[in-house]
Each structure stands twice: as structure tokens, then as C-alpha cells.
Amino acid sequence: MEQLIERCCGLDVHKATVSACVRVTQRLGGELKQEVRTFATTTPELLALREWLSEQRVTHVAMEATGVYWKPIYYMLENDFELLLVNPAHFKQVPGRKTDVADCAWLAQLLEHGLLRSSFVPPAPLRELRDLTRYRKSLTEERTRAANRLHKVLQDAGIKLSSVATDMLGVSGRSMLMALVAGTTDPTMLADLARGQLRKKLPQLRQALTGRFGPHHRFMLSRLLADIDYVEEASAELSRRIEELLAPFAAAVERLITIPGVQRRTAEVMVAEIGADMSRFPSAAHLSSWAGMCPGNHESAGKRRSGKTRRGNRWIRTALVEAGGAAGRTKHTALGRTLSSHARTRRAWTSSAGGRPQCPRNRLPPAWRTDHLPRTRD
DSSP: OOOOOSEEEEEEEOSSEEEEEEEEEOTTTTOEEEEEEEEESSHHHHHHHHHHHHHTTOOEEEEEOOTTTHHHHHHHHTTTSEEEEEOGGGTTTOTTOOSHHHHHHHHHHHHHTTOOOOOOOOOHHHHHHHHHHHHHHHHHHHHHHHHHHHHHHHHHTTOOGGGTOSOTTSHHHHHHHHHHHHTOOOHHHHHTTOOGGGGGGHHHHHHHTOSOOOHHHHHHHHHHHHHHHHHHHHHHHHHHHHHHHTGGGHHHHHHHTTSTTOOHHHHHHHHHHHOSOGGGSSSHHHHHHHTTOSOOOOEETTEEOOOOOOOOOHHHHHHHHHHHHHHHTOSSSHHHHHSOGGGOSHHHHHHHHHSGGGOGGGGSOGGGOOTTSOOOOO
16 A cells, blocks of 8 residues: 555544654665654653654644543644644544554554544634633533523422513513512512513413512522522623634634525634635535535435434534524525425524525635635545
8 A cells, every 4th residue: 555654653542641653664675664662641751752753753743532631732732733623533443453552553554544534623813713612602501401401490389470471581680580589489470570562461471470478488588589690691602702812813703694594603603613714615515414404315225214414513513503493483585485484494404504505614704715615526
């Protein structure tokens, strides 16, 4: 088999150690030299690893994506070597590898013959954006869980506020909940706190706010409201920081929000997860496949079998499915007309989210487009 890389290294990464195998082929005579060393994953040891690889004049380094343990090693080496982050599923079933040392040697051997495919690792600015948008998404989910717990506490106390008020945590609902925490249990006084359109439902509110709200419910409600307030404050602070870091990508965000169903927060997630440089994706179809939005292709003996989507980036996938659902509810767009009322299911949303017209690659400026490149099979 043809050798493409003269000096390479394979790394097998673990929580506390990393095994490194350097393979060097001499130009004269084609003699192969292989050396294996094991380093700890502390910063001083990783600096020693980088120095050793530089002494060996290594040009390419491959490592397997093991949880989050690959990150400090990758960040330590990314400025000095050509790095390939490899999915372990691509080579895990190869027989004859029983130890970690053999793993790193096998990685180095595959690397020198050009048989490894690198995963997409975004540059540092996008990595920071990813951390922020993913943390904000986690906080949003935590707020939803806290709101559900609050609803359960009110149901346990016989308070049916959610049956009358659309949003329990709106202005009127918050006022009533804070009054309950303060010790007010009179249904008439609580109902008088309603604002706006909710005042038209005062009789229903008085009935809904009649219950057996006791000290235990008061304590639980106070803690849940405090949790929700904290999450909302933290989410707002994260949004401000995200807006600052998105300044270089403002043009891409503005173009993305012109897509039906894509609002600013969804556009921020799309830029953080994908970036603005589309050259890493040969076509829009490749981008949809990477995001896990394309139907599966399982055909055997002329029979089409399961067509479920592959596991992709769950953060961008969630944002695109939500955008597809929002686009399907629009009334004056081609996509909204295509998805009729009986077809507005989550499966249809996934299809619309992965479709070419909604692909962000096709909404970016021409300088970022790569439609002129030849297409390849996913």
C-alpha cells in the first residue's frame, strides 16, 4: 500500500494518560522506525509530548475522539502539527488490537497511508460560541423543568391557575404566585391581581385559585420561582456575551434570519455550530448529512429498509427541527404552502429542516458558497 506521510504519530487518549506512537520512514532504503511513549495528560506532560513530536519532526498527528479528553491535547498541538480527530467507530472493529499501545500504533499506520478521515473541529472563536449557546440551551431546558415542577406543586395544592391563564409565568401569573408566597390565599384578592385580557376571566380565576395552599407548597413555590429567576438572569447574561462574540458574523446572522422559520436565536446557534466558512462542506447535501438531517439510505437486495436519520450534531439538529416546525406554520411562504395542515408533523418538520431550500449554505454570500465544486457521494 502506498505510503503518503513520511513522519506521523498516532495518539490513544484516555483520562489520565495518552499513548503516542511515532512512525518514521527513512527516504534512503525505506527503513521504518517506530517508537512508542506514554505521557500523562497534565499540562507539563503535554508540553513534553509536543516537544518530543517536534524533535521527531512529525508533520501529522491523529487521535481518537474520546469523550472530552481529547480537547486539551488537541488544543496543545493544533498550532504546530496537522491534526486529525478520528471517530473511533471507523477503526474499532479491526482485529488484533488488545492494548492501548497497539491502538496508537494502528492509528499511526492508518494515518501514514491516508486511510483516516478527520472530524470537523471548529476554530477557537466558534468553540467559544458553541460553549455559550449550548450552555444557554441547557439553561432554557432547566427553566422548562422548573416551570413543570411549579405546575405540579400548584396542582398538588388544588390551584388550577394553568387552566385559566395561558402563561403562568407572565405578568399576571407572577403577581399571583408572589402573593401566594407572601401568604395571601384569598381567591378574590389573588384574582384582582390579573392584568389585561385576563381580567375578563375574574370569575374563573376565583374558582381556579381556591385550593389548599399550605406552608409546604409555599416553600416549594418560593424555591422554584427563585430558580426560574436565576436561570432567566443567567440566560440574559449569556445572550449579551453571545451577541458580543457574534459581531464578526453579523452579516451571516442577518442573512440566516431571512429564512422562513429562522429567528435570531436559531441563527446564532447555526453560526456557532456550523460557522460561516462553507468550504469545509463540498455541497449543501454534505452539510445536511453532517447535521443528521438527511434520510437514511439502507437498501439491500433491491429492498429499501429503514430510512431513519443518522446521529448528527444534536444541537444544530434541534435548532433546525424547531425552525422547520416554525416554517411549516408560516402562511405566505412556499414552504408553508407545501406543508399542509395534515402534514405538519415532526417528521415533516425534519424533512423541511434538512431540505435544500432551507439549508444555510444556500443563504450565505457568494464568496462563502462552493456550489461550483463537484459533488461527491455522502
